[in-house]
Amino acid sequence: MIDFQTVLDTIHQEIGSRKEWGNVAAYIPELADIDNNKFGIHLIDFNRKNYSIGDSNESFSIQSISKVLTLAMALGLVGEDLWRRVDVEPSGDPFNHLSLLEQENGIPRNPLINAGALVVADVLVSRLKNPKEEFLAFIRKISNDPSIKYDEQVALSEKNTGFRNYAAANLLKSYGNLSNDVDVVLDFYFHQCSIAMNCAQLAKTFFLFINRGNCMQEQTYLNVNQAKRINALMLTCGFYDEAGEFAFEVGLPGKSGVGGGIVALLPNEFCVATWSPGLNKKGNSKLGMEALEKLTSDTDLSIF
Ligand code: DON
Numbered sequence: 001m002i003d004f005q006t007v008l009d010t011i012h013q014e015i016g017s018r019k020e021w022g023n024v025a026a027y028i029p030e031l032a033d034i035d036n037n038k039f040g041i042h043l044i045d046f047n048r049k050n051y052s053i054g055d056s057n058e059s060f061s062i063q064s065i066s067k068v069l070t071l072a073m074a075l076g077l078v079g080e081d082l083w084r085r086v087d088v089e090p091s092g093d094p095f096n097h098l099s100l101l102e103q104e105n106g107i108p109r110n111p112l113i114n115a116g117a118l119v120v121a122d123v124l125v126s127r128l129k130n131p132k133e134e135f136l137a138f139i140r141k142i143s144n145d146p147s148i149k150y151d152e153q154v155a156l157s158e159k160n161t162g163f164r165n166y167a168a169a170n171l172l173k174s175y176g177n178l179s180n181d182v183d184v185v186l187d188f189y190f191h192q193c194s195i196a197m198n199c200a201q202l203a204k205t206f207f208l209f210i211n212r213g214n215c216m217q218e219q220t221y222l223n224v225n226q227a228k229r230i231n232a233l234m235l236t237c238g239f240y241d242e243a244g245e246f247a248f249e250v251g252l253p254g255k256s257g258v259g260g261g262i263v264a265l266l267p268n269e270f271c272v273a274t275w276s277p278g279l280n281k282k283g284n285s286k287l288g289m290e291a292l293e294k295l296t297s298d299t300d301l302s303i304f
Contacts, residue, residue, distance in 0.1 A: 002299050004051040004270070008041050010298070012053040015039070015291045022278030022286030025258035030157030031061060034260070036278040039287050042199035043272040044207060048216060056199040060275050061154050063257030064095060065202065066192040067117040068234060072208070073138050074123045075226050082123065085177055086116045088233060095240045095283065096164045098171060106175020110237040112255065115168045118178065121189045125180045131188050139195065142215045143205040148197060155187075155194035162190065193257075202263050202273035209234075209253070210267045231267065235303070242282040249293040251302030262288040266301055 016039050026032040040055035075082055091100055091109040101108055101115045108116035128134045132150070140146045158165075169186055172178040178185060197205065208215045209231055213222030222230070234253035239246040246254060254264030260277030262285050272295065276287035296302040 002301070004043050004045065004049075007295065007298055008043060008051050008053040011291050011294045012039065012041060015287055015294060016054065018287065018290065020286065021276065022280050024260070024277045025279060025283070027161065028154070028158050028258070029161060030151075030154045031259060031277075034060070034277045036260075036276075038260075039274075039276045039291075040199045041272065041274045041291060042203045043270055044203045045270045046210060046268055048207075050200065050203075052200060055275065056273075058275070059196040059198050060261055060277065061151060061193070061257070061259035062195050062197050062202065062261055063193045063259045064112070064117070065255045065257040065261055065263055066195055067112050067120070068209075068230060068238075068255050069139055069142075069205070070117065070120045070124060070135065070192055071111045071230060071233070072142075072222055072226075073135060074120045074127075075230070076221055077127050078123055082111075082120070085123075086111050086119045088229075088237075090236045090243055092241055096168070098164070098168055101168065101171055106172055106177040108172075110233060112233060112237040113240065114165055115172060118165070118169050118172055118185055118189055121192065122172075122178050122180055122185045125185055125188050132191050135188075135192060136195075139205060141219070142208055142221060143197075143201055144216055145201055145204070148195065148201060150191050151194045151196045154196075155190045158190045158193065159187070162186065165189065197261075199261070199273040199275050202261060203271045206263050206265055206271045206273070210265045210269065210271050212267075231265070239284055240282065242280075242284055245282075246284070246289065249289065251296050251304045252292070253303070254292070256284040256288070258283055260285045260288065262292065264292050266303060269301060
């Protein structure tokens, strides 16, 4: 039996003593002031035992990690029809690039880049009566945590500065791949990105992806195939133009956000969330990636 607490303690000590912690995302003004001297990890195993270290109970902005959760909700609502509007190929480009979207006539490469997430947001806006309320309720249910909230300040900050997302949404609209008003879809998208969670909440929220679509309370939100497909997308697309590097170094499906969070998982074994707001050059948490590399190397637990 692996002693995960000792594993996390060792990782925190070794990786936390690194000199280079990366830089916080400054393009969203509200995130620019976050103290980058933070580092937390929380792991939940398949038996629902919890292990944590460092700043694992401090909330941060989950940002693009939310794209996996909107995808799960949309796939649960519309099923395979979703893939007519968004593809499942890695882009090899940064999360906010637009050139492929134009070359490929408004069909985003995958649901985890911004353009793809906007199409998923559009599906939810079309399908739900009160999209923001119902999406938050979905997250509170799968995490079994009614305290999770949007951070209105972060949402507003991105609304005021998210020019590339306005461009992406307008481009999608011009190709007929956005049914709702650009502003309505973007308001939803900026809110989903603003959700605040700590590492413990994030690891528990993603439990359903290690448990064939069933949350910690054994309620079913996805069928086995849908859970498999979302995990495949996290592996191939979860880190944008660093997805290959993440698979190479860590060897797990996962998703990053520019708030410095990363969630990664091994089906039937564990789900782990790390937070360190300093990012590497590709916009993924520097210490988070290093910590996860050490976790899978030290325990010999990866999908490979
Ligand atoms: O749309 C954006 O630019 C942000 N709300 C989310 C970007 C993000 O987290 C990219 N992932 N690493």
